[in-house]
Amino acid sequence: DGGITQSPKYLFRKEGQNVTLSCEQNLNHDAMYWYRQDPGQGLRLIYYSQIVNDFQKGDIAEGYSVSREKKESFPLTVTSAQKNPTAFYLCASSIQGEETQYFGPGTRLLVL
Amino acid sequence: AQSVTQLGSHVSVSEGALVLLRCNYSSSVPPYLFWYVQYPNQGLQLLLKYTTGATLVKGINGFEAEFKKSETSFHLTKPSAHMSDAAEYFCAVNTGTASKLTFGTGTRLQVTL
Numbered sequence: 001d002g003g004i005t006q007s008p009k010y011l012f013r014k015e016g017q018n019v020t021l022s023c024e025q026n027l028n029h030d031a032m033y034w035y036r037q038d039p040g041q042g043l044r045l046i047y048y049s050q051i052v053n054d055f056q057k058g059d060i061a062e063g064y065s066v067s068r069e070k071k072e073s074f075p076l077t078v079t080s081a082q083k084n085p086t087a088f089y090l091c092a093s094s095i096q097g098e099e100t101q102y103f104g105p106g107t108r109l110l111v112l
Numbered sequence: 113a114q115s116v117t118q119l120g121s122h123v124s125v126s127e128g129a130l131v132l133l134r135c136n137y138s139s140s141v142p143p144y145l146f147w148y149v150q151y152p153n154q155g156l157q158l159l160l161k162y163t164t165g166a167t168l169v170k171g172i173n174g175f176e177a178e179f180k181k182s183e184t185s186f187h188l189t190k191p192s193a194h195m196s197d198a199a200e201y202f203c204a205v206n207t208g209t210a211s212k213l214t215f216g217t218g219t220r221l222q223v224t225l
Contacts, residue, residue, distance in 0.1 A: 004155075040121065042202060042215040043156075058212075090155055099144040099163060099206045101213055103155035 002027050004104035006091050011109045013078065013085060021076045021107045023091035030096035032074035036060060037088040037106075046089075049074055050096060078109060086111050114139045114205050118216035126224050131175075131190040133219045135203035138184065144206040145186040146213070147177055151199045159201075162186065173197070198223045 004025045013019045023032065031050045035043040045058030049068040063082025068074055074093075078085045088108050092101040119134040137143055144163045148156040160171025167179040173196075177188045186203060203216040 006155075040217060042217040043213075044215075045212060048212065088153075092156075100146070100158060100161060102158070103148075105155045106153070108153070 004091060004093055004102060006089075006104040006107050008107060009105070011107055012112050013109060014112050016080045018077055018079050019085075019109070021078070021089055021091075021109070023074045023076065023104060025072055025074075025091075025093045025104075027093060027102065028071070029093035029102075030071070031094045032068070033092040033094075033101060034058075034064075034066065034074070034076045035090045035092065037090060043090065046076065085109055114143065114207050114214045116203050116205050116214055116216035118201075118203050118219050120219055121217065122220045122222065124222040124224060125193045127195055128192050131188070131193045131197065131221065133188040133201050133203075133221065135177075135186045135188065135216060136184055137186060137203070137205045139205055139207050141207050145177075145179060146204040146206070147171065147175070147186075147188050148202045148204065149173075149199050150202065150218075156202065159188070193221075193223045195223050195225075197221060 007022045033048040034046040037043050044060050047066045049055035065077045090106045091104040094101045115138045117136045146161045147159040150156050160169045162169045162179045170176045175190045200218045200220045202218050204213045206213050
């Protein structure tokens with residue numbers, strides 16, 4: 001089945017630790033996105049990538065980093081500089097030039 | 113800049129009653145508009161979208177939405193609510209800039225017996 005997978009489903013971070021969230025898609029989509037979801041705030045764009053080896057900051061990129069070495073993969077690293085990382089993180093992808101984004105199941109990040 | 117306003121963070125309806133979830137947008141160019149649904153601890157699923165053409169759009173699970181340019185609205189409706197419709201609903205707008213979506217803050221729909 002084609003789709004977007006995110007792992008792990010739950011992730012725990014200790015103070016000062018960097019953690020990486022995985023996002024993989026087998027839809028052959030060009031563009032990929034990372035969103036953060038907090039209660040009552042909707043989804044906010046962290047980073048997006050329209051092509052391999054290129055990515056742009058979204059609205060809330062501080063404290064996060066990404067890479068796009070392969071078309072199907074777009075991992076997100078939550079660095080120790082992100083002081084409030086507890087949230088639900090959603091990855092999405094789309095065909096370049098098409099407006100519809102398709103979402104993965106999400107990763108919930110919690111701080112110990 | 114584009115923005116989305118969803119009126120009502122919580123809406124409660126009885127099973128069998130009309131569902132109306134409100135969405136207003138702001139955009140300086142013709143928008144593409146979306147409704148997504150999210151069940152607890154899951155990702156977002158596309159319900160329906162408006163790009164061009166017919167302003168009344170039908171989606172999955174019996175939902176539909178009407179694009180009204182004069183009112184800058186894209187309200188979501190369903191004639192008869194079902195218990196399985198209980199979820200959070202997000203309206204989103206895209207003005208074609210790198211396919212970036214701007215989301216509203218969401219409306220949680222509760223369906224009671």
